[in-house]
Amino acid sequence: MNDLSDFDLKHIWHPYTSMTQPLRCVTVKSASGSRLELDDGRSIVDGMSSWWCMVHGYNNPRLNQAITDQLKSMAHVMFGGITHEPAIKLCKKLIEITPPSLQHCFLCDSGSVSVEAAMKMAIQYQYARGKGKKNKFLTFRNGYHGDTFNAMSVCDPVTGMHQIFSHTLPKNYFVSRPECGFASQWSKHYIEEFARTIKRHHRKICAVILEPIVQGAGGMNFYHPEYLRQIRALCDKYDLLLIADEIATGFGRTGKLFACEWAGIEPDIMCVGKALTGGYMTGAAVLTSSKVARGISADGGVFMHGPTFMGNPLMCAVALASIQLLEENNWQQQVAAIEEQLRRELSSAAELEYVQEVRVFGAIGVIELKDQVDMQTIQPLFVENGIWIRPFGKLVYIMPPFVISTEELDFLCKQLLTTLNEYYKQGE
Numbered sequence: 001m002n003d004l005s006d007f008d009l010k011h012i013w014h015p016y017t018s019m020t021q022p023l024r025c026v027t028v029k030s031a032s033g034s035r036l037e038l039d040d041g042r043s044i045v046d047g048m049s050s051w052w053c054m055v056h057g058y059n060n061p062r063l064n065q066a067i068t069d070q071l072k073s074m075a076h077v078m079f080g081g082i083t084h085e086p087a088i089k090l091c092k093k094l095i096e097i098t099p100p101s102l103q104h105c106f107l108c109d110s111g112s113v114s115v116e117a118a119m120k121m122a123i124q125y126q127y128a129r130g131k132g133k134k135n136k137f138l139t140f141r142n143g144y145h146g147d148t149f150n151a152m153s154v155c156d157p158v159t160g161m162h163q164i165f166s167h168t169l170p171k172n173y174f175v176s177r178p179e180c181g182f183a184s185q186w187s188k189h190y191i192e193e194f195a196r197t198i199k200r201h202h203r204k205i206c207a208v209i210l211e212p213i214v215q216g217a218g219g220m221n222f223y224h225p226e227y228l229r230q231i232r233a234l235c236d237k238y239d240l241l242l243i244a245d246e247i248a249t250g251f252g253r254t255g256k257l258f259a260c261e262w263a264g265i266e267p268d269i270m271c272v273g274k275a276l277t278g279g280y281m282t283g284a285a286v287l288t289s290s291k292v293a294r295g296i297s298a299d300g301g302v303f304m305h306g307p308t309f310m311g312n313p314l315m316c317a318v319a320l321a322s323i324q325l326l327e328e329n330n331w332q333q334q335v336a337a338i339e340e341q342l343r344r345e346l347s348s349a350a351e352l353e354y355v356q357e358v359r360v361f362g363a364i365g366v367i368e369l370k371d372q373v374d375m376q377t378i379q380p381l382f383v384e385n386g387i388w389i390r391p392f393g394k395l396v397y398i399m400p401p402f403v404i405s406t407e408e409l410d411f412l413c414k415q416l417l418t419t420l421n422e423y424y425k426q427g428e
């Protein structure tokens with residue numbers, strides 16, 4: 001195994017890593033439920049759901065079955081001029097479970113690509129109405145929407161990972177991150193900057209894009225639903241579209257099937273990904289209202305996007321099975337139980353001198369530290385302590401599969417706190 005691991009270290013890029021000073025990766029041999037089995041025989045508890053997506057855990061028999069059944073008829077077929085049952089059934093399901101005004105579905109291959117498609121749709125929609133000058137976007141700071149170019153252009157311009165590219169990116173409009181927490185007291189001053197910016201620049205803006213309620217990779221910030229209601233009204237008033245990026249929040253993670261439901265609003269365009277396929281395959285979708293779909297297609301216009309793997313049948317089959325499983329599994333109860341346990345087991349960390357704040361929302365538990373962690377030191381410590389957690393910056397968080405047992409989650413929380421203690425003791 002060491003030869004393979006050495007090859008990996010020398011030749012293979014992992015997410016956001018250096019090729020000259022890479023950290024050695026742990027090798028996972030298999031995974032099942034909420035556990036990852038390492039090549040050296042150790043079994044560790046997964047606190048990440050593989051970046052939010054494995055909601056049903058690993059190696060789920062129903063999802064395995066769905067994908068192997070589909071494999072027997074076809075793994076892939078192009079979507080241009082061809083359709084098939086898995087795609088039709090998946091799109092029908094997505095249209096059923098997302099807000100009622102979303103009636104059209106564009107399938108694509110990853111979250112970032114769905115954000116690109118959504119942004120292109122907004123530009124094309126305004127263009128088709130003779131409003132080609134409305135081609136900029138307005139968004140919050142501290143947001144994250146993906147790693148492709150247009151998606152990067154609406155990620156936080158300072159704290160985001162994309163500073164290096166800022167001079168080459170399209171220029172968009174930003175307002176301060178939402179300061180009013182989910183359960184805090186709302187006051188109308190919180191929306192003033194947003195309202196002012198829309199009022200001043202709406203002639204150049206085609207859409208607002210945001211992550212509803214939870215700003216994920218840009219800071220794990222949970223904000224008040226009133227923002228969404230106010231922004232929906234402002235978009236209507238100034239003739240802008242609202243794009244909800246539900247890639248991280250969709251499919252139950254926040255305690256609602258989609259986070260927009262916390263505010264009772266409907267976006268014009270919604271992106272979903274990650275947990276769409278239960279984490280089995282890369283896959284995403286963009287849903288739009290008829291207003292947007294018809295607008296783009298007015299005067300014979302076509303939407304200018306069509307990935308090679310659009311509507312991949314394996315992806316569609318496993319996504320449909322994952323949504324059905326979610327419905328049968330009583331995910332509300334699973335998420336509520338995880339939330340309650342995370343609150344109980346993590347809240348004491350708020351007293352620790354190195355901790356800035358502890359936040360829990362849905363099946364997401366966040367410990368914000370006062371300083372950035374050193375990944376070289378902390379990552380192996382987590383594994384030695386039997387858990388898989390991947391912090392970024394000052395944020396150490398748990399986002400377990402919904403099927404995690406009470407005992408496993410208890411272990412995860414305890415070992416997380418133990419690891420942080422060991423890490424800070426080493427630094428003394």
Ligand code: PMP
Pocket residue numbers: 110111112113115144145146147211216217245246247248273274
């Ligand atoms: N939007 C949000 C809110 C995300 O969290 C992510 C992924 N972390 C993306 C978009 C990009 O998705 P992908 O990594 O599948 O391209």
